Amino acid sequence: MTEQHHITLPEGSIEKQTTTLNVGPTHPATHGVFQNIMELDGERVVSTEQTVGYIHRAFEKLAERRPLYQVTPITDRLNYCSSPINNMGWHLTCEKLLGVETPKRVDYLRVIIMELARISDHLICNSIVGVDTGAYTGFLYVMQYRELIYEIYEEVCGSRLTTNIGRIGGFERNFTNTAFTKLEKFLKEYPKVLIEFEGLFARNRIFMERTIGGGAISAERALNYGFTGPNLRAAGVDYDVRVHSPYSSYEDFQFDIPVGKTGDNYDRFLVRNQEMWQSLNIIEQAYKKVQAFKGAEAEIYHADVPEYYLPKKEDVYTKMEALIWHFKIIMGEVDMPKGEVYKSVEGGNGELGFYLISDGGRTPFRLHFRRPCFIYYQAYPELIKGGMLSDAIVTMSSLNLIAGELDA
């Protein structure tokens, strides 16, 4: 008991006028594994140093031994709030390399799924911003409508969060009638919810006071920092991959790109809200287009590329052709063409890019993911400098950082 413990403090820590605060890696106020060592002057943030990599899983290395179709589950685990977008992005990358053309119906079905994923992603992000400003209601209330989206995924591919949805060339099976019924239900119920959700926040005095001016960034700095997605658009730059380099027939749809002005937390919130309306709009258009297919065309759910598209299991057991292709694909006898492709899609939080190098073998020679939040999280110290600690927390959630994507 008499033994005294001497704690050696870092040199100068008594004299200095600021407080060092360690936030994270698992902190109740951060959603995901983020560590920040902040220097505080009272409650104001002087500087911060982020540590990332806590859930690094070496996806890029793993992908170098996996055939293309086995990389899809890896992409699920990047931005797990909108895994279908990642899956589709990966399929589109492979299709670009392999030269596969997908039929229009597949494109429209993909658009439906991707826009549903965007809604669920934005919904989480915006309601979490609400939670961090002290309003739990919105979050609790909208969760059951995200559930509707997850039920649609479940109906299409069988899983909910890490979806592994679709295949190279299309979907693993056609959408069932139940899937469409669920989609209709969602389209009918969701607008009311969104209006109510907006009513809770958008003109709420307390919410506005908390978010306006916090975490602001100018368009110029945002571009230099490599911002993409809603965060860039909130700063006033109308860059959207869906419009600039349309994929999956996005050029067939009419929609607006909402932009903000100041790039602060409030604008980011508004841009995401508006994007949800646009996504709903796109889904409605896509659903109409899907319904317009009649007869044999309405049964198409994948491209006719037997050398890359895994055949149906029933066919493998009963048809010679399907069995041969199944064997060839699974045993890796179908080689990829040599080449380098970069393909990007508009993910939930920005431009999600895939840089795939193939040396003609069975697996990628090199695969690099352009993960949007890894790139824009760099700007975090600049965004929160001089602001209050509690605003720093709101800024973090309004950036829509997803640890799985950040750390790959």
Added chain:
Amino acid sequence: MAIENQFIQTKLTEKFGDMVSNFEDSYGMLSFEAPKEQNLKVLQYLFDEPTLGFQFLTDLCAVNYPDDKGRELAVVYHLHNLAQNTRIRFKVFTGIENTDVYTASKLYAAADWMERETYDFYGVNFVGHHNLKRILNVDEMDYFPLRKEYPLEDQTRIDKDDEMFGRG
């Protein structure tokens, strides 16, 4: 709208002569390389020249080609002109013994972490970077894991103690 690949190639050859080489149209995207000492000059030119204006750094990563002696590592920049909506790919190659490449982080704030990531996985030494240390891996790591000399574990090995994973 988009800038023609041919135009970019002509502009670059006018400015840098033989130094820029290996022009290639890879799935519609212009790809070329330059000596590693020239990387900043090329990037700055692409940034400043009003008819090119590649001011957005989309992606920066490295690739390891173990069989290509003296050019084992490639640093790949994906650049984007947002206004004209044109993308290009720019590569510099470096040997694995001396991996010095000038940093682009002064030009693009986005390059800061991307270069740290590249250093972390491939050991490319970005000269002039203000804080070049590991980012995703642990600081104590003493190798560069994404290089091809470190293969993934053999999936068929049986000498592993599986008890820890509940498979014993």
